[in-house]
Amino acid sequence: MSERPDRTLRRFLGYDMKRAFAAIQADVTAVLAPHGLRMLTYSVLTVIRDNPGLRQSQLSEILLIERPNLVLILDELEGLDWISRTRARDDRRAYELRVTLKGRRVCDRATAAVADHDTRMADGLTAADRQALHLALNRIESNGRSSHDDADQLSRP
Amino acid sequence: MSERPDRTLRRFLGYDMKRAFAAIQADVTAVLAPHGLRMLTYSVLTVIRDNPGLRQSQLSEILLIERPNLVLILDELEGLDWISRTRARDDRRAYELRVTLKGRRVCDRATAAVADHDTRMADGLTAADRQALHLALNRIESNGRSSHDDADQLSRP
DNA sequence: TATTGTTATACTCTATAACTATA
DNA sequence: TATAGTTATAGAGTATAACAATA
Numbered sequence: 001m002s003e004r005p006d007r008t009l010r011r012f013l014g015y016d017m018k019r020a021f022a023a024i025q026a027d028v029t030a031v032l033a034p035h036g037l038r039m040l041t042y043s044v045l046t047v048i049r050d051n052p053g054l055r056q057s058q059l060s061e062i063l064l065i066e067r068p069n070l071v072l073i074l075d076e077l078e079g080l081d082w083i084s085r086t087r088a089r090d091d092r093r094a095y096e097l098r099v100t101l102k103g104r105r106v107c108d109r110a111t112a113a114v115a116d117h118d119t120r121m122a123d124g125l126t127a128a129d130r131q132a133l134h135l136a137l138n139r140i141e142s143n144g145r146s147s148h149d150d151a152d153q154l155s156r157p
Numbered sequence: 158m159s160e161r162p163d164r165t166l167r168r169f170l171g172y173d174m175k176r177a178f179a180a181i182q183a184d185v186t187a188v189l190a191p192h193g194l195r196m197l198t199y200s201v202l203t204v205i206r207d208n209p210g211l212r213q214s215q216l217s218e219i220l221l222i223e224r225p226n227l228v229l230i231l232d233e234l235e236g237l238d239w240i241s242r243t244r245a246r247d248d249r250r251a252y253e254l255r256v257t258l259k260g261r262r263v264c265d266r267a268t269a270a271v272a273d274h275d276t277r278m279a280d281g282l283t284a285a286d287r288q289a290l291h292l293a294l295n296r297i298e299s300n301g302r303s304s305h306d307d308a309d310q311l312s313r314p
Numbered sequence: 315t316a317t318t319g320t321t322a323t324a325c326t327c328t329a330t331a332a333c334t335a336t337a
Numbered sequence: 338t339a340t341a342g343t344t345a346t347a348g349a350g351t352a353t354a355a356c357a358a359t360a
Contacts, residue, residue, distance in 0.1 A: 005204060005207060005211075005215075006200075006204055006207070006219055006220070007207060008203050008206070008207050008268065009203055009204065011272075011275075012272075012275045013181070013275055013279060013290060013291070013294075014178070014181040014185055014271075014274075014275060016294040016295060016298070017174065017177065017178050017181060018178060018196075019294070019298045020174065020297040020298045020301070021175060022221065022298075023297060023302065024170070024171040024174060024297065025171070026301060027304055028171055043166055046166055047162060047163055047165075049165070050162060050164060050165050051162050054162075062163055063163070064176070064179065111165065114171075115168075117171075118168075118169045121171070121297050121300050121301065122170060122297070122300075123296075124300065125297075129289070130170070132286070132290075133290065134170065134173055136282055136286055136289075136290045137173040137174055137177040138173060138177070139280075139281050139282060140177040140181065140278050140282075141173070141180045143180070143277065143278050143279075143280050143281065144177070144179075144180020144183060144278065145180065147277060
């Protein structure tokens, strides 16, 4: 086996990103576990915390989670009494999502732990490096959205 | 719903990375599909192409794929006659992996397509931006490995 | 007729234990 | 006894179709 056995793949941003993200995911999963959360449940809880009264369909769009998959995650959080679903007065099909007092405590502690984790993962990067990384990642995300939109346009002319 | 409903999560590199990687993954999956490949099968094929005679356990370590999961991927590639498994002469437990002529053509065409995709996803980034991004991602991957090693040390003092 | 939330289902990727055959 | 490859299996995460209640 040669010195850099994945040299062809290492030229691609996607490959480096998959590996860097796998490292982050493993670490943040371990960080969240003691709080009773996973990446998905944590991000759902946090977005509801930031947007009281949010509907499930809105949450689904924000976090790019299909509505059917969101139902189970919300069932879990509701079962723990960390969020509440209350029927919307103006549209009785929809639920308004809110984080309970208990859920707020869990969410805030978890956010502190995740912030620590994030700092650790960025060790060796300057503030400018971090900022540039955020910008580059946002650019890539947006490039992906564009090419997806293009495909949509092509398939429905 | 507020203007930036995921503002808390957007502060974290992991969140931006998950979204950027999801965009890349969706795009590269669509790019590879016409070649009969997925991300996993493509990366396996490419690493074998770069390292003829590689053993499955080595491949497993390089790509961070558990050996049992690799077996099915190799079965698939072997079934397509894109790779060959031949018993090693010096160790009759192991297989030597090689890409067939047919597999080489598929792999090279796919690599050209993935290179295109990679360029598209990096649209708007300068060569220096790209270079910095590679370095930052490698740094994060390595930070992840360190914290994992630390945990290992702690659990076996 | 369209939308909100839901159920059922299937597919991919990942992870672990236990087996076989060789070493 | 240890290692290489394999089998079986289970768990996440993700995706789509179809349904009931409501708009």
